[in-house]
Amino acid sequence: MANALPAIETLSSSDALNGRIVEFPVDRPLITDGGGCVTPLTIAYQTYGELNAERSNAILLCHALTGDQHAANVHPLTGKPGWWDVMVGPGKPFDTERFFIVCSNVVGGCLGTSGPSSLNPATGQAYGLGFPVVTIRDMVRAQAMLIDHLGVDQLFCVAGGSMGGMQVLQWAASYPERVFSAMPIATAPKHSSQNIAFHEVGRQAVMADPDWRGGRYLEFGVRPEKGLAVARMAAHITYLSEPALQRKFGRKLQDRAAPTFSFDADFQIENYLRYQGMAFVDRFDANSYLYVTRACDYFDLAADYGGSLAQAFKGAKTRYCVVSFNSDWLYPTSASRAIVHALNASGASVSFVEIDSDKGHDAFLVYEPDFIATTRGFLEAAATARGLPRASETRAK
Amino acid sequence: MNAPSFPRSGQSRPVRLDLAAVAAMVAPGSRVLDVGCGDGALLQLLAETKSVDGRGVELSQRGVNDCVAKGLSVIQGDADTDLADYPTDGFDYVILSQTLQATHHPRQVLVDMLRIGRRAIVSFPNFGHWKVRLSLLAKGRMPQTTTLAHAWYETPNIHLCTIRDFVDLVEELGAHIERGVALDHSGAPIRVNAPWRVWNLLGAQAIFLLERDAPKKISTSTAKNT
Numbered sequence: 001m002a003n004a005l006p007a008i009e010t011l012s013s014s015d016a017l018n019g020r021i022v023e024f025p026v027d028r029p030l031i032t033d034g035g036g037c038v039t040p041l042t043i044a045y046q047t048y049g050e051l052n053a054e055r056s057n058a059i060l061l062c063h064a065l066t067g068d069q070h071a072a073n074v075h076p077l078t079g080k081p082g083w084w085d086v087m088v089g090p091g092k093p094f095d096t097e098r099f100f101i102v103c104s105n106v107v108g109g110c111l112g113t114s115g116p117s118s119l120n121p122a123t124g125q126a127y128g129l130g131f132p133v134v135t136i137r138d139m140v141r142a143q144a145m146l147i148d149h150l151g152v153d154q155l156f157c158v159a160g161g162s163m164g165g166m167q168v169l170q171w172a173a174s175y176p177e178r179v180f181s182a183m184p185i186a187t188a189p190k191h192s193s194q195n196i197a198f199h200e201v202g203r204q205a206v207m208a209d210p211d212w213r214g215g216r217y218l219e220f221g222v223r224p225e226k227g228l229a230v231a232r233m234a235a236h237i238t239y240l241s242e243p244a245l246q247r248k249f250g251r252k253l254q255d256r257a258a259p260t261f262s263f264d265a266d267f268q269i270e271n272y273l274r275y276q277g278m279a280f281v282d283r284f285d286a287n288s289y290l291y292v293t294r295a296c297d298y299f300d301l302a303a304d305y306g307g308s309l310a311q312a313f314k315g316a317k318t319r320y321c322v323v324s325f326n327s328d329w330l331y332p333t334s335a336s337r338a339i340v341h342a343l344n345a346s347g348a349s350v351s352f353v354e355i356d357s358d359k360g361h362d363a364f365l366v367y368e369p370d371f372i373a374t375t376r377g378f379l380e381a382a383a384t385a386r387g388l389p390r391a392s393e394t395r396a397k
Numbered sequence: 398m399n400a401p402s403f404p405r406s407g408q409s410r411p412v413r414l415d416l417a418a419v420a421a422m423v424a425p426g427s428r429v430l431d432v433g434c435g436d437g438a439l440l441q442l443l444a445e446t447k448s449v450d451g452r453g454v455e456l457s458q459r460g461v462n463d464c465v466a467k468g469l470s471v472i473q474g475d476a477d478t479d480l481a482d483y484p485t486d487g488f489d490y491v492i493l494s495q496t497l498q499a500t501h502h503p504r505q506v507l508v509d510m511l512r513i514g515r516r517a518i519v520s521f522p523n524f525g526h527w528k529v530r531l532s533l534l535a536k537g538r539m540p541q542t543t544t545l546a547h548a549w550y551e552t553p554n555i556h557l558c559t560i561r562d563f564v565d566l567v568e569e570l571g572a573h574i575e576r577g578v579a580l581d582h583s584g585a586p587i588r589v590n591a592p593w594r595v596w597n598l599l600g601a602q603a604i605f606l607l608e609r610d611a612p613k614k615i616s617t618s619t620a621k622n623t
Contacts, residue, residue, distance in 0.1 A: 340472055344482045351465045352472035373466040381468025
């Protein structure tokens with residue numbers, strides 16, 4: 001690699017949309033688990049805060065299925081706060097005054113990192129289904145290339161929820177010496193049959209849309225919006241708990257006093273889901289949805305280590321904080337317990353908290369005081385162990 | 398199963414006397430697993446005064462959340478079912494503070510503790526205390542004392558024992574009692590050099606430092622005069 005060309009920070013016109021972009025030269029391709037090759041590999045990312053002189057305060061945040069690199073800035077497409085605005089910022093648990101925080105769009109995504117909507121240099125068209133199917137490990141490989149590029153040897157913490165949590169686990173297993181502490185949140189060591197089933201419903205909805213055109217819709221100037229919206233509607237139900245749905249919507253009617261005896265959105269929940277579906281298609285690529293859901297489905301960390309999850313974490317010095325939410329039925333507490341069980345068996349330093357919340361799987365994205373206190377406490381203790389200044393010392397400067 | 402509430406009731410005191418007595422048995426810089434660690438008071442004390450590398454297991458969610466928010470490494474778990482997950486010789490000390498009597502399988506819990514760590518520290522309320530005996534003898538009622546505060550129908554303490562019962566079990570397990578201390582109701586050690594049967598009368602609670610692989614078989618009579 002001594003003669004490898006340096007990765008290039010590009011300043012393209014899409015910067016405002018994607019944040020920072022790094023393009024790796026053709027001699028540094030991403031070789032995927034499926035035997036594919038992505039080159040040139042482009043990674044879009046955001047950073048918050050400053051890297052310290054010792055390069056010891058870097059945190060990598062891994063986004064969930066349909067998240068992106070905009071963790072803590074106003075989203076350029078939606079105009080809404082970043083997906084982890086409650087957790088990332090000055091004085092927040094992921095304190096941008098203390099830590100150098102990196103968040104990159106996953107490979108296979110659609111907000112600047114190489115994915116099925118990227119231009120395939122071989123054809124001059126978008127990759128479409130020509131893009132190699134990627135895994136969680138491929139996503140992490142790409143992130144490791146980015147972290148190398150940023151000159152960071154060891155990450156102080158890798159954190160993320162849901163699919164982001166899978167990346168956290170993969171990071172700890174693939175690069176144990178590069179992960180000082182890890183927070184896998186609302187996640188699982190493998191995708192369950194039910195998880196795969198829900199994803200398959202979503203993919204079939206996308207592919208059933210006539211505008212999908214065998215994945216080549218961009219060449220035809222159309223988009224399978226209806227299919228993708230239905231996929232999002234179905235998925236969105238899995239992110240919420242039944243009690244929360246009942247409390248928020250119940251059987252309440254939408255702007256009407258009585259049912260219309262039609263298939264109009266009589267119920268508020270119908271209207272809400274339709275809105276969620278329509279809003280989603282404005283910011284997400286249908287093929288990317290196929291790729292990222294597939295990556296989750298293929299995730300089974302223990303399978304890479306002879307069926308033993310404990311083996312995946314063996315000998316690691318990483319400090320873990322595993323978090324689940326009691327109303328999350330998509331990645332339930334039992335899945336987090338399986339991770340904790342394996343970490344114990346491997347002798348790792350691990351904390352585990354099940355947060356009481358009725359917000360379902362999405363609880364990790366909203367304001368939950370117990371979750372914030374837990375994260376703060378864990379990071380503070382890890383910072384002390386890493387020799388980083390305490391929060392109060394940082395403020396005093 | 399609920400964790401017993403009484404041992405965690407004295408949190409307002411700066412350092413609980415019984416915790417200080419447990420901490421006194423731990424060598425500095427060692428690796429410690431505190432089973433039933435409550436709000437983490439002992440782990441914090443050990444981290445601050447003995448620089449230990451401490452981990453905790455706690456049944457109540459509230460306790461776990463409090464611990465992690467303080468920066469302690471604690472997981473939610475149950476002494477009866479989750480100790481099996483821990484590797485042999487993972488720790489120097491395994492501590493079970495006022496929890497043994499609330500477990501379903503105290504014998505197995507002790508066996509696991511002495512497998513996970515070479516040394517175990519166990520504290521428990523003494524059912525042989527004179528007030529307990531008197532209550533049953535004179536009033537014919539299940540005893541309720543400062544250390545055993547619950548009514549019989551709601552107590553989490555399902556496997557109560559006396560100091561002598563415990564010593565017998567330790568002997569049966571082939572473990573060695575390195576140190577033993579009886580405490581009064583305030584948690585202060587009873588500084589009287591006396592045989593076990595006296596401590597069994599006067600001690601409201603007791604703390605034992607056990608070591609596995611006893612160098613030689615310890616008879617009850619020698620242990621009594623520790």
